Amino acid sequence: MKKDNINIVLLKKDLRLQDNQVLYEAICSKDRTLLLYTIENNSSAGFNHSKRQIDFIKESLLNLNNILKLYNTKILIVQSEATKAISILQQFWNIKRIYFHKDYDAPFLTQQYRMLYRFCKNNLIQKIEIDPYKDLCFDKNNIEFNTYFNTKSIPFIPTKDSFITLQKVQDLEKFFSTVELTVNKNSFILKGGPSSAQNNLSNLSRLDKNQINIQELIYKLSPFISWGNISLRQVWQYLSEETDQIVSLEKFLHTIRWNIHYIQHNEFLKYSNKIDTYKKSNNNLPSQNAWEKGMTGYPIIDAIMRCLQKNGNINYKMRMLTVLFYKQYLLLPWSDAVEFLSKNLLDSSPGIQFNYFETLNKNNAQNKRRILFNIIKHSKDIDPKGFFIRNHIPELRNIPNEFIYKPHKMIITIQKFHQTIIGKDYPKPIVRNIINDKIQLYNLENYLNLTKN
Structure with a gap:
C-alpha cells in the first residue's frame, strides 16, 4: 500500500x-x-x-x-x-x-x-x-537589517488540508512516550506561550510613553523572545505602531542588533569544539553553594541570586555583576557561574552568554591595572534606595539605609535594636575583601594565577 x-x-x-x-x-x-x-x-x-x-x-x-x-x-x-x-x-x-x-x-x-x-x-x-539571521549583521547601516524589521510579519493562514488531523x-x-503538559502554577514566574507574550507586550506598551524604559522592557520580554513565543520583528512592529518614542525605538533596535551580533559571533567561534573547557572544575565548594543560594553576606549579590531563584529572570547588569563577583571575589572559574545561569534563567541562551562573558573576562585580564570592582558602588547604582534588597532578603527589611549595603558594619547594639543579628539571621561576608569601604588592590600576577581557567 x-x-x-x-x-x-x-x-x-x-x-x-x-x-x-x-x-x-x-x-x-x-x-x-x-x-x-x-x-x-x-x-x-x-x-x-x-x-x-x-x-x-x-x-x-x-x-x-x-x-x-x-x-x-x-x-x-x-x-x-x-x-x-x-x-x-x-x-x-x-x-x-x-x-x-x-x-x-x-x-x-x-x-x-x-x-x-x-x-x-x-x-x-x-x-x-x-x-x-542569515542576511543580517551588526552594521547599523545594513539595508537588509532594516528591510527585515520593516517587512510585514509572516501570517499564519492554514487551510483545512494543511495539517495532520x-x-x-x-x-x-x-x-510514543508522551509528556504531561500540566505544571504547578507559580504567580512569580512568567507563564509561557504566544498569548502570554502578547499580553505582556501589550501591558508594557501601555506604560507612560514618556517614561518607556527599553532595557527594562527587553529584559521582561526576553524569555518569550528566547523561546520564540514572539519574534523580534513582532515586538519591533508592535512598538512602532503603539508608541511615537523614536529615540526609545532606536535603542530597542540597537539592542536587537547586539543580540544578533552575539548569536552570529558564537557561530563563528564554533564553541562546540571547546565544550570540554567548560565542564565543572570544582566540587560543590561552600562558597559556590552560598552564591547559588543567595547567602554570601553581600546583600546585592544575595538579592540578585534569590530573585533569580524566585522569578527565573534578572536583568543584564545584574548578570554581569554576579558573574564578576563569582570570579573576582570567590576566585572560581567564570564558566561555572554562566553554566548555572544558563540552567536557571528563563531566557537561557548558553551560546550568547558564554561568548559575552568570555569576551568580558578577556578584556579584564588584558587590563593590567584592573582592580576588584566596588560592590558598594554597584549596589547603589542598581538599587539606590535598597528596595530591591529588602524585597528579596526579608532578613534585612528593618535595616536602616546607611547599613543596607553593608549590614556586617553594624555594631551589635544596632543589630539587636533592629532584630537582625549578622551571622545568625543573615550571614557574614564569606570573603573579606572590603577594607574601609574601599576595594583592596590585589597583586595582579597572583590574582591571574588563582583565577586562570
Whole structure:
C-alpha cells in the first residue's frame, strides 16, 4: 500500500504560529504537515534544562495546542530523540521534507541536529533549515537589517488540508512516550506561550510613553523572545505602531542588533569544539553553594541570586555583576557561574552568554591595572534606595539605609535594636575583601594565577 507524503515541522525555540517562516513554508507545500516537538532524555555537555525552563516550554506548547484546536490539529510532543521519533513516523507516512529553524545553541544543548542531518541524507529526506539571521549583521547601516524589521510579519493562514488531523495525532501518541503538559502554577514566574507574550507586550506598551524604559522592557520580554513565543520583528512592529518614542525605538533596535551580533559571533567561534573547557572544575565548594543560594553576606549579590531563584529572570547588569563577583571575589572559574545561569534563567541562551562573558573576562585580564570592582558602588547604582534588597532578603527589611549595603558594619547594639543579628539571621561576608569601604588592590600576577581557567 502506497504511503501518503507528509512534511514535518520540527519545533524547538520557535514556539509560535505567527511570523514562523518554517511553518509558513510547510503550509505552502502541497503535502500535509505534522508539527513535532521532541524532549530528549539527556543533553550533551551537561546543559540540561531546569524544571523552571521545562515548565515554561510546557506552558508554551499547551498554549499552542489550544490555539491549534481551531484548525483540527495539535503538536505531537514526545519524549525521544528527533531521529528515533521520525523513524517511527516513517512507518505510517512517506516523509518528504523536514523543516526547522537553525538553532545557534545546538552545539551546547544537544547533538540531535547533527544526527538529524545524517538521518535525512541516509533516508533521502529533504532537509529545509532556515536561518532567520542569515542576511543580517551588526552594521547599523545594513539595508537588509532594516528591510527585515520593516517587512510585514509572516501570517499564519492554514487551510483545512494543511495539517495532520487531531484524531490521527492522538492515535500516534499511543506509539510514543508522551509528556504531561500540566505544571504547578507559580504567580512569580512568567507563564509561557504566544498569548502570554502578547499580553505582556501589550501591558508594557501601555506604560507612560514618556517614561518607556527599553532595557527594562527587553529584559521582561526576553524569555518569550528566547523561546520564540514572539519574534523580534513582532515586538519591533508592535512598538512602532503603539508608541511615537523614536529615540526609545532606536535603542530597542540597537539592542536587537547586539543580540544578533552575539548569536552570529558564537557561530563563528564554533564553541562546540571547546565544550570540554567548560565542564565543572570544582566540587560543590561552600562558597559556590552560598552564591547559588543567595547567602554570601553581600546583600546585592544575595538579592540578585534569590530573585533569580524566585522569578527565573534578572536583568543584564545584574548578570554581569554576579558573574564578576563569582570570579573576582570567590576566585572560581567564570564558566561555572554562566553554566548555572544558563540552567536557571528563563531566557537561557548558553551560546550568547558564554561568548559575552568570555569576551568580558578577556578584556579584564588584558587590563593590567584592573582592580576588584566596588560592590558598594554597584549596589547603589542598581538599587539606590535598597528596595530591591529588602524585597528579596526579608532578613534585612528593618535595616536602616546607611547599613543596607553593608549590614556586617553594624555594631551589635544596632543589630539587636533592629532584630537582625549578622551571622545568625543573615550571614557574614564569606570573603573579606572590603577594607574601609574601599576595594583592596590585589597583586595582579597572583590574582591571574588563582583565577586562570
